Amino acid sequence: MRCLKAFGERITARHPDSQTAELQIRVALINRFSALGTAEIFRVA
Numbered sequence: 001m002r003c004l005k006a007f008g009e010r011i012t013a014r015h016p017d018s019q020t021a022e023l024q025i026r027v028a029l030i031n032r033f034s035a036l037g038t039a040e041i042f043r044v045a
Contacts, residue, residue, distance in 0.1 A: 013019045
């Protein structure tokens, strides 16, 4: 949960469906940033 708070302290949406969508967007962003920061290892020889 600490990572989710990096994108904002609180959930701004009031309705449960909107809250779900907001959390899914945050998780997608975190997953994308993690993928960008992961090194690709290639075998040489």
